[in-house]
Amino acid sequence: MKVTVDQDRCVASGQCVTAAMAVFDQRDEDGVVVLLDPNPSAELAEDVRNAAALCPVMAIMVEE
Amino acid sequence: MLVVGASVGGLTTAESLRRRGFTGRLTLLDAEPRQPYDRPPLSKQVLAGVWPPERVPLRQPETLSALDAEFLLGDPAAGLDVAERTVHTVGGRVLTADVVVVATGLRPRTLPGQAGLAGVHVLRTLDDAMALRADLLRCARLVVVGDGVLGAEIAASARGMGVEVTMVGPQPAPLTSRFGPLVAGVLAELHTERGVDLRPGAAVTGLTERHGRVTGVCLEGGEVLPADVVVVALGGEPVTDWLAHSGLDVDDGLICDSRCRAAEGIYAVGDVARWHHEALGVAVRWENRTNAVEQAVAVAGDILGDDQPYTPVSYFWTDQFDARIHVHGETSPTAEVSIVEGDVAERRFVAAHRRDGGVIGVVGWNMPKQARLRRRELVGASVLVGGKS
Numbered sequence: 001m002k003v004t005v006d007q008d009r010c011v012a013s014g015q016c017v018t019a020a021m022a023v024f025d026q027r028d029e030d031g032v033v034v035l036l037d038p039n040p041s042a043e044l045a046e047d048v049r050n051a052a053a054l055c056p057v058m059a060i061m062v063e064e
Numbered sequence: 065m066l067v068v069g070a071s072v073g074g075l076t077t078a079e080s081l082r083r084r085g086f087t088g089r090l091t092l093l094d095a096e097p098r099q100p101y102d103r104p105p106l107s108k109q110v111l112a113g114v115w116p117p118e119r120v121p122l123r124q125p126e127t128l129s130a131l132d133a134e135f136l137l138g139d140p141a142a143g144l145d146v147a148e149r150t151v152h153t154v155g156g157r158v159l160t161a162d163v164v165v166v167a168t169g170l171r172p173r174t175l176p177g178q179a180g181l182a183g184v185h186v187l188r189t190l191d192d193a194m195a196l197r198a199d200l201l202r203c204a205r206l207v208v209v210g211d212g213v214l215g216a217e218i219a220a221s222a223r224g225m226g227v228e229v230t231m232v233g234p235q236p237a238p239l240t241s242r243f244g245p246l247v248a249g250v251l252a253e254l255h256t257e258r259g260v261d262l263r264p265g266a267a268v269t270g271l272t273e274r275h276g277r278v279t280g281v282c283l284e285g286g287e288v289l290p291a292d293v294v295v296v297a298l299g300g301e302p303v304t305d306w307l308a309h310s311g312l313d314v315d316d317g318l319i320c321d322s323r324c325r326a327a328e329g330i331y332a333v334g335d336v337a338r339w340h341h342e343a344l345g346v347a348v349r350w351e352n353r354t355n356a357v358e359q360a361v362a363v364a365g366d367i368l369g370d371d372q373p374y375t376p377v378s379y380f381w382t383d384q385f386d387a388r389i390h391v392h393g394e395t396s397p398t399a400e401v402s403i404v405e406g407d408v409a410e411r412r413f414v415a416a417h418r419r420d421g422g423v424i425g426v427v428g429w430n431m432p433k434q435a436r437l438r439r440r441e442l443v444g445a446s447v448l449v450g451g452k453s
Contacts, residue, residue: 013379026436030430031390031433049083053079056354
């Protein structure tokens with residue numbers, strides 16, 4: 001699985017961090033998404049798909 | 065499966081069903097003739113002209129095709145037979161399914177005398193946003209009727225376009241009922257600094273017109289606010305008129321149990337759903353995009369047998385001028401509010417709302433991460449989905 005994020009689109013909701021804390025974080029200053037792990041392991045895959053679905057601005061792209 | 069409403073709640077329900085392995089027939093019906101699109105940008109980027117309307121579709125055409133669902137667009141639902149799980153449409157279609165998901169959203173409230181009057185707008189659909197923008201580009205004075213999230217966002221976007229803006233509403237400051245007086249006061253300051261003429265505590269009694277075009281907004285006491293364009297942002301009513309003869313319980317939304325189920329095989333998702341929130345112990349109806357998505361995921365899970373109560377933490381955000389405001393949990397104008405992080409003077413802070421000493425909600429002002437981290441402090445966080453993180 002390959003994950004990319006669009007920091008320009010991000011509205012800093014943090015929904016992705018709630019869904020998959022090992023893969024996403026937020027910048028302290030403005031809350032914009034930080035991708036911790038662009039190639040998450042299989043056991044994180046469902047959490048990452050969930051994070052992409054929950055993102056309110058569709059700023060997370062997942063390639064299986 | 066039949067999903068009535070193909071906005072973000074309906075679409076996410078369909079996608080979640082497929083993601084969870086549902087391979088049967090899937091149909092989405094919607095009153096609007098457009099492919100699913102996103103609403104939050106309408107009052108912000110689209111109205112301001114920062115985004116072209118081509119940027120608002122929720123999915124690329126190839127993603128929608130891959131969903132393997134039938135989209136019946138431009139045909140509003142007209143009735144529901146609960147026992148047969150059959151939906152009748154205005155266009156004469158008769159659609160029967162094993163499960164019907166109601167995701168018909170809201171219809172904006174209007175003022176008496178508004179219908180047919182040029183220059184008066186609501187903002188719910190992409191067409192609404194484009195029509196309002198076109199009018200704002202050639203007008204000088206806008207009056208926003210309504211002091212909630214949508215009204216305040218429209219006021220901010222219109223000021224950015226150089227339009228003179230007056231915002232009128234019943235509250236002492238915009239969004240007081242959501243934010244409480246302290247944070248709403250900061251918001252009022254921000255709007256005033258940026259040139260919005262706020263008319264708090266005012267009741268609108270009607271509109272004035274000449275030759276079929278609006279010329280002003282009448283306030284109780286006789287004052288008339290001159291206007292070339294008026295936006296009515298007084299909230300919306302759940303679209304449930306088509307359920308009137310269904311026998312389902314409708315009371316400011318379609319009444320559902322803790323699984324978002326209105327009857328056997330009938331579910332509701334998004335703005336239209338009033339469900340029993342087990343962790344909060346009350347029936348709630350939430351009008352925000354995040355809930356539409358989370359509820360859709362939960363309903364798809366329940367349809368496929370999860371049987372879990374839907375107990376989310378409420379969350380929404382709003383962007384106005386340079387303020388990005390995030391709200392987690394339940395806020396209340398009567399809650400005890402204190403600043404727990406940052407500094408109001410720097411316009412970067414987190415405010416906690418407390419009731420009986422316990423934190424029920426947090427409002428972050430340009431501090432998104434810090435606000436989110438305080439979700440774990442919410443009363444009952446351990447039983448709220450997403451409360452722990």
